[in-house]
Amino acid sequence: MSTATLQTKGLTVRFGGLLAVNDVDLDCRPGELTGLIGPNGAGKTTLIDAVTGFLPKNASGSVNFDGEEALGTAPSRLAHRGLCRTWQTLELFDDIDVRSNLEVASSRLTPMKALRDYFRGSDVDERIATTLELLNLSHVADRSPSELSQGQRKLVGVGRALVADAKLLLLDEPAAGLDRQETVWLGLQLRRIVEAGTPILMVDHDMGLVLSVSDRIHVLQFGKLIASGTPEEIRNNEQVIAAYLGASGGDE
Amino acid sequence: MRYFEFGILGFGTGAVIAAIALGLVVAYRASGVINFGHGAIAAYCAYSYNSLRTDGEIPIPPLPNPVAPIEGLFNVEIFNLPTFISVGDSVATIPALVIALLIAAVLGLIAHYAVFRLLRYAPVLAKVVASVGIMILLQGAIVIRYGSRAKQADRILPDDTVDWFGATLPIDRYLLLGLVILLTVGLWALFRYTAFGVATRAAAENERFATLLGVNADSQAVVSWVLASVLAGLVGVLASPIIGLTPNQLTLFIIPALGAALLGRMSSFVVAAAAGVGIGVIQSVLFLLEQNASWVPDLNIPQALPFIVIALAMILRGETLPSRGAITAGRLPEAYVPKLTRARVSAYSVLIAVSVLIVMFAPFRFRSGMNNTMVGVMLGLSLVVVTGYVGQISLMQMAVAGLGAYAVASFGTDAGLPFVVALVLAVLAATAIGAIVSLPALRTRGASLAVITLASGLAIQEFLFKHEGWFGSADTRNTDAPSLFGFEMGPNSSFPIGDGKIPSPGFGLLLIVITVLCAISVMRLRRSRLGQQMLAVRANERAAAAAGISVAGVKMSAFAISSALAGMAGAFTAFKLGQFTADSFGIFVSLSVLAFAYLGGISTVGGAVMAGTLFAEGIGIVVTEEWFNLNVQEYTAYVAGFFLILTAVYNNEGIDGFQRTQFYNLVRKIRGDRSPTPAATAEEVTA
Ligand SMILES: Nc1ncnc2c1ncn2[C@@H]1O[C@H](COP(=O)(O)OP(=O)(O)O)[C@@H](O)[C@H]1O
Ligand SMILES: [Mg+2]
Numbered sequence: 001m002s003t004a005t006l007q008t009k010g011l012t013v014r015f016g017g018l019l020a021v022n023d024v025d026l027d028c029r030p031g032e033l034t035g036l037i038g039p040n041g042a043g044k045t046t047l048i049d050a051v052t053g054f055l056p057k058n059a060s061g062s063v064n065f066d067g068e069e070a071l072g073t074a075p076s077r078l079a080h081r082g083l084c085r086t087w088q089t090l091e092l093f094d095d096i097d098v099r100s101n102l103e104v105a106s107s108r109l110t111p112m113k114a115l116r117d118y119f120r121g122s123d124v125d126e127r128i129a130t131t132l133e134l135l136n137l138s139h140v141a142d143r144s145p146s147e148l149s150q151g152q153r154k155l156v157g158v159g160r161a162l163v164a165d166a167k168l169l170l171l172d173e174p175a176a177g178l179d180r181q182e183t184v185w186l187g188l189q190l191r192r193i194v195e196a197g198t199p200i201l202m203v204d205h206d207m208g209l210v211l212s213v214s215d216r217i218h219v220l221q222f223g224k225l226i227a228s229g230t231p232e233e234i235r236n237n238e239q240v241i242a243a244y245l246g247a248s249g250g251d252e
Numbered sequence: 253m254r255y256f257e258f259g260i261l262g263f264g265t266g267a268v269i270a271a272i273a274l275g276l277v278v279a280y281r282a283s284g285v286i287n288f289g290h291g292a293i294a295a296y297c298a299y300s301y302n303s304l305r306t307d308g309e310i311p312i313p314p315l316p317n318p319v320a321p322i323e324g325l326f327n328v329e330i331f332n333l334p335t336f337i338s339v340g341d342s343v344a345t346i347p348a349l350v351i352a353l354l355i356a357a358v359l360g361l362i363a364h365y366a367v368f369r370l371l372r373y374a375p376v377l378a379k380v381v382a383s384v385g386i387m388i389l390l391q392g393a394i395v396i397r398y399g400s401r402a403k404q405a406d407r408i409l410p411d412d413t414v415d416w417f418g419a420t421l422p423i424d425r426y427l428l429l430g431l432v433i434l435l436t437v438g439l440w441a442l443f444r445y446t447a448f449g450v451a452t453r454a455a456a457e458n459e460r461f462a463t464l465l466g467v468n469a470d471s472q473a474v475v476s477w478v479l480a481s482v483l484a485g486l487v488g489v490l491a492s493p494i495i496g497l498t499p500n501q502l503t504l505f506i507i508p509a510l511g512a513a514l515l516g517r518m519s520s521f522v523v524a525a526a527a528g529v530g531i532g533v534i535q536s537v538l539f540l541l542e543q544n545a546s547w548v549p550d551l552n553i554p555q556a557l558p559f560i561v562i563a564l565a566m567i568l569r570g571e572t573l574p575s576r577g578a579i580t581a582g583r584l585p586e587a588y589v590p591k592l593t594r595a596r597v598s599a600y601s602v603l604i605a606v607s608v609l610i611v612m613f614a615p616f617r618f619r620s621g622m623n624n625t626m627v628g629v630m631l632g633l634s635l636v637v638v639t640g641y642v643g644q645i646s647l648m649q650m651a652v653a654g655l656g657a658y659a660v661a662s663f664g665t666d667a668g669l670p671f672v673v674a675l676v677l678a679v680l681a682a683t684a685i686g687a688i689v690s691l692p693a694l695r696t697r698g699a700s701l702a703v704i705t706l707a708s709g710l711a712i713q714e715f716l717f718k719h720e721g722w723f724g725s726a727d728t729r730n731t732d733a734p735s736l737f738g739f740e741m742g743p744n745s746s747f748p749i750g751d752g753k754i755p756s757p758g759f760g761l762l763l764i765v766i767t768v769l770c771a772i773s774v775m776r777l778r779r780s781r782l783g784q785q786m787l788a789v790r791a792n793e794r795a796a797a798a799a800g801i802s803v804a805g806v807k808m809s810a811f812a813i814s815s816a817l818a819g820m821a822g823a824f825t826a827f828k829l830g831q832f833t834a835d836s837f838g839i840f841v842s843l844s845v846l847a848f849a850y851l852g853g854i855s856t857v858g859g860a861v862m863a864g865t866l867f868a869e870g871i872g873i874v875v876t877e878e879w880f881n882l883n884v885q886e887y888t889a890y891v892a893g894f895f896l897i898l899t900a901v902y903n904n905e906g907i908d909g910f911q912r913t914q915f916y917n918l919v920r921k922i923r924g925d926r927s928p929t930p931a932a933t934a935e936e937v938t939a
Binding site: 052054074075076079080084085087091092093094095096100101103104105108109113114117118122160161164 | 583584587776777779780784785787788790791792794795796797798799800801802803809
């Protein structure tokens with residue numbers, strides 16, 4: 001247990017009277033792709049927001065990331081520590097090109113570094129080119145993200161999180177808006193990222209994708225964790241079928 | 253007892269502040285806009301009323317005469333546009349008041365239909381800029397029409413005194429207070445109990461949802477704008493005999509009114525009105541205290557009070573104004589990456605060469621126009637960094653520039669330090685103070701930030717520059733000419749080449765060198781990692797934080813860099829004038845700096861150059877005046893306000909962006925390129 005990259009204990013998020021996340025214990029382990037599923041409004045995005053430091057006033061409980069408490073730490077510090085995320089609603093920097101979107105996230109800018117960079121010019125970062133290559137974005141690197149397709153925009157978000165020396169990637173619905181073929185391709189890339197050493201926690205509505213690429217899956221319903229296990233276990237879990245797969249067909 | 257009397261006397265200003273604050277709240281609740289021009293609406297109505305009473309004239313805002321350049325060129329008069337509608341000799345009180353309030357209503361309608369409705373989904377930056385445009389436009393119109401001296405205002409409220417609470421005081425103060433109470437209760441009831449109020453509240457919660465329920469958010473907004481303007485106009489007319497009729501005073505009541513409205517979180521009428529009256533009362537009492545009580549330091553506290561209130565409101569209320577559930581879809585002005593292509597380098601070289609020739613050989617006005625332009629470019633650059641790159645609005649640039657000017661006078665002339673040292677120290681001082689003033693700004697953004705910077709600017713002006721003994725010392729201080737290696741380069745120093753006339757080419761050349769260096773620095777900033785982070789913060793603060801960017805750090809560096817540039821501009825203004833004068837760094841100059849910078853193009857260095865050209869007494873203005881024989885100087889603020897609104901509404905990239913797009917389209921046409929291309933930059937084409 002203590003080897004987990006991310007471990008939440010009793011994580012609870014309140015919005016006024018609404019318990020959006022209710023006493024959730026879950027974990028992400030090194031070398032694994034962890035799926036997080038649940039019907040719309042189950043609290044998946046809220047959980048990611050809380051873990052990455054965006055709900056300091058609403059979240060309680062404990063979140064251990066890489067051996068240290070993460071709750072109460074500012075988002076930018078958590079990012080420096082390697083907790084990197086993407087957004088369901090993209091949130092790209094539309095005013096700068098795709099390459100710059102990755103560059104701004106790629107290293108921490110201390111005042112000294114900023115000065116050196118200003119006077120000497122920016123160093124070329126190999127990882128940016130590699131990541132763009134990996135995500136098949138090299139040919140659009142000089143375009144504004146706003147000119148790209150929805151699928152490509154999703155990948156820019158993933159790339160931005162990847163180049164920040166992520167120790168754990170939290171992806172909020174990376175496959176939404178992608179077609180079948182793109183989704184399969186994305187799944188392969190995510191597996192490659194995990195094999196290369198970066199664990200992933202992925203929220204998605206595409207059950208096919210989640211079941212096929214995840215090592216383990218957590219299921220949320222009404223803010224509560226109702227099941228955890230391998231894709232096989234989840235597929236056969238009565239409660240999950242009743243709550244989620246059976247009810248909504250598992251898709252949007 | 254005297255304090256009690258002064259407190260009651262404060263009801264006069266208090267009522268005006270409260271009424272403007274009420275108008276702000278009404279407009280905000282209905283349309284989510286903080287209108288910086290609301291005080292100016294009150295001023296415009298007060299002037300209209302008085303004009304009707306004394307001359308029977310309804311003023312028309314000065315309109316541009318399209319044939320003026322031709323008239324000027326050939327020295328003929330073709331026709332003149334009317335500047336007023338005459339309705340007889342002198343209009344009686346009631347009809348005059350009705351007409352003045354009708355004018356207020358029309359102003360409200362124009363503000364809604366011609367400006368804010370079009371900006372419904374625009375970024376906050378555009379809305380704030382447009383409302384600042386309204387403020388400049390109306391204030392400018394008044395100055396052109398009536399001059400900036402105080403006028404005798406016609407009285408509606410009785411001139412009697414009453415003997416209440418053991419003090420003999422003018423009854424109008426009580427009447428104004430009563431009126432404000434009435435208005436407040438009326439508005440409260442209107443928003444609480446009527447269908448109109450319920451619908452407005454629903455629309456503020458969630459515009460789309462309210463629309464589904466059949467609420468017409470647009471008509472809510474129309475009614476509210478008219479209501480807000482009429483309120484401001486009414487109290488403006490009634491109170492102007494008490495507070496005096498000057499173009500600036502009523503316009504600037506927007507600042508305490510903003511403080512009051514913010515204390516009421518832009519939503520509570522009662523708090524806003526109470527705070528407004530309170531500010532008036534406290535100011536009045538403080539005024540007496542400062543005069544009489546020896547233990548109160550003579551610090552111009554009454555003038556700084558609005559700033560204190562706003563700072564308090566920010567601390568007490570936090571950054572969050574109730575935001576509206578509306579969607580913003582508009583784009584921010586594009587911040588092109590400067591690419592030094594051959595075409596560009598040659599264009600810049602020609603520009604610099606022409607500037608050099610002008611400062612060396614052109615007649616007096618052109619030379620000094622060029623100097624003014626260079627200072628204007630630096631000011632423009634300072635806004636490019638903070639507003640263009642980081643999207644934070646600063647309405648205090650001239651105050652920071654004034655600090656630079658003051659510091660260079662102190663370090664250089666008074667302390668006798670060499671020019672370079674004094675200049676560096678002055679820039680550092682401006683940087684430090686700019687960064688400190690930006691601290692409260694780090695917690696806020698958008699309109700609240702604009703409010704804070706406006707108030708800070710006024711506080712610096714009133715508190716520091718006008719304070720006898722600290723900065724003020726009778727408001728002016730001499731500045732020695734800059735000199736390097738024993739070579740003097742002041743505006744009046746001698747120069748070996750040329751006709752030996754002033755301003756000296758030496759000063760002009762020095763200014764050009766400094767300005768070019770500043771411009772290159774800002775271009776470099778845009779390409780640096782820090783510059784990228786600035787744009788990332790501008791695009792999305794949340795995502796920037798998640799990407800490991802220290803949002804506060806980036807904002808603060810932007811304010812620091814911007815203040816350094818403004819301080820530099822201020823220092824050279826002092827050299828140019830040979831002295832530091834508080835008046836050159838006033839709040840309206842700050843506003844017009846923003847206006848020109850936005851008009852030129854807020855997010856590009858080219859835009860700053862354009863801004864400098866148009867800046868007060870800049871080379872562009874001089875050329876227009878000399879060649880076309882036009883008197884535009886008087887109209888610059890007014891025209892700037894007009895074009896500022898136009899820019900905010902129709903083309904937020906300003907002249908520079910417009911020029912780029914046109915140039916790009918032209919090149920495409922010449923090349924016969926018809927493929928649909930996304931908004932590519934002009935640089936890509938010239939590359
Ligand atoms: N900022 C917020 N304020 C109030 N309620 C919220 C907020 N964010 C999310 N919620 C509520 O929390 C619940 C969980 O939402 P979310 O985490 O977005 O669900 P999911 O991502 O699983 O679809 C929803 O009922 C949503 O309405
Ligand atoms: Mg979600």
